[in-house]
Amino acid sequence: MDPSTGRQFGGHADRNSPFLGIAPRTLFANEVEAQGFRFFETATEIQLAAALQNHGWTPPLLQLSHQDPAIRHAVIANGIMSRRYQASEISASTEPQANNLSQAALQQYCKAIACFRSQLGSGLDGNLLPLETAPACFVLLIMFEFMQGNASGLIIHLKHANKLATTFGMSRQTQSFINLLALVETVAALWLNLDLSHADASPCLQELNKCPRPSSLPHGQISLYYDLSWINDDVLKWRHAVASGHVHSTTHVADPKSFYDVSQRTIQFKLDTWHERWVARSSNEEDSAPHHYALLRVNYLVTVLVVDAVHQRHLSAQNIQHESTHSREPLKLDYFNEIIESVAEVLEAGHSFSRYYPCAEEGPLEAAGLLPLFSFRHSFIQPLFYVAQHAPQVKLRQRAIKLLMERPWREGAWDSYIMGSIAKNSLGGIAGLHSMT
Known part of the structure; x- marks a missing residue:
């Protein structure tokens, strides 16, 4: 439910999910970016938190997006792509609304990649801030690749994240995103059977119970x-x-x-x-x-x-x-x-x-x-x-x-x-x- 309107997101996003302006407007180049960010903030976050049983990482992620253009564009890309699936639940769609949203999401993803590559280059030259925020950006890029069904792109991001794992900063916030990255990778292993290959096994795998355990269960x-x-x-x-x-x-x-x-x-x-x-x-x-x-x-x-x-x-x-x-x-x-x-x-x-x-x-x-x-x-x-x-x-x-x-x-x-x-x-x-x- 949109906190601003009290309306549900169900059905087609263009009819049931109106978007209002958000501040600060200077963060966004146009209304498409603003709406994508807003959808992530009010909808995509709920979808991710429900699946990953991790409700504490979204506020710092959104805070980082105000400071880091790579994370901001990645947040917007994920928001637009998840909104695209509200318009049409499956990828094999000829609906113009869904296809237009896919194109807009991909444009934001490309902007995120360009910013991220530039930041990683400066990070390897001694600037620690990009390496502090890199795990959060990797998580967003991996989730986007999953939504668009790009298995090879997802694997590339996982391998780069593992390769850079030893260079990441060690702040408490960074560690929480490293843990989340490990959890996302474990789910991706289920999706692509990655963990059957030693070369793709992560060095930072954490204990994980994907399925919650209710206090009591009926039979059957x-x-x-x-x-x-x-x-x-x-x-x-x-x-x-x-x-x-x-x-x-x-x-x-x-x-x-x-x-x-x-x-x-x-x-x-x-x-x-x-x-x-x-x-x-x-x-x-x-x-x-x-x-x-x-x-x-x-x-x-x-x-x-x-x-x-x-x-x-x-x-x-x-x-x-x-x-x-x-x-x-x-x-x-x-x-x-x-x-x-x-x-x-x-x-x-x-x-x-x-x-x-x-x-x-x-x-x-x-x-x-x-x-x-x-x-x-x-x-x-x-x-x-x-x-x-x-x-x-x-x-x-x-x-x-x-x-x-x-x-x-x-x-x-x-x-x-x-x-x-x-x-x-x-x-x-x-x-x-x-x-x-």
Whole structure:
């Protein structure tokens, strides 16, 4: 809700989200910049805070934007881009309002990049202020790249941030943005599977629980949703620790191999227990739509495949021969096939994906009518994206990409068209791609 007007942001931004002037006007070259800043201040901030469970970083960020032109243009770019999605929820849009906003956001992003490069140059020459504010600017640039679906641009910013991590200032405010940068990177690892590559593992990863823990949970689908989310939190930390080649200090384990073995057994036990509960509930539950349990099933299958992939990479890195590797290949292929068939069945049934999901803590966004742009809830899109990137057969990858792009839809942060485009680009060098329609 706009504090100035008392009106909601829901629907199309040009009709329901009027903008009033903000002070100081001298910060902005035109009304487009002023409106973009205002939308970030009154809307985008709410979207980010709801997703990242970090409500303390926005005031200092907005304060820095009054002093730092790179951060100011990056704030404006993010505000305009998030407003663009209020006009049209998916990227595959021909709506003039959405396309005009995309162009305006990109112009502000380019201005932010130009200012930031100039500042970093002066910072490396001995001026410490740009290095104090660099983590905040990196966070904004990464979030913008995520919203426009530019995976390669996002990776470039992450690598530059990690490369400069040792030169950042050590003020309390800077440290809070470094922590936020680590959190954003961890979420991006989920999006792009970055932490499967040692070269992309961050040196500043912090403890993270993406999924909040309610004080009490009902039985059934909601309980299964949260339990699987918590297991995925554990898997994300474990796989990143393995890829980074280090053990987080909170584990108090001197032997990395012991840490790996214990973590894998613990995660596998949790997955087995969860699946037993899912089988029992899905066969007896009568008060829940079938697609809810299909949603949980396909996300469970992705988690199993991720655990297996990390395990195989670990064995390969340790030069350990594993006799059962070949015997597991047919089972893994069945999992990839099941994910595609399950999602295809849901899509063919014409299921309407709701903008808000009760298990994803999106109440504040629903009350304000804001799109959950950064809500990494369980979805059908992410499992399809995983198949499109990792299936052992090209035909399976192509079918997953076609499902993602043929009739675009959105689930929280996941935009099927963007995800399909990223997967299609990564598949570009594989023979047979040109036969896709």
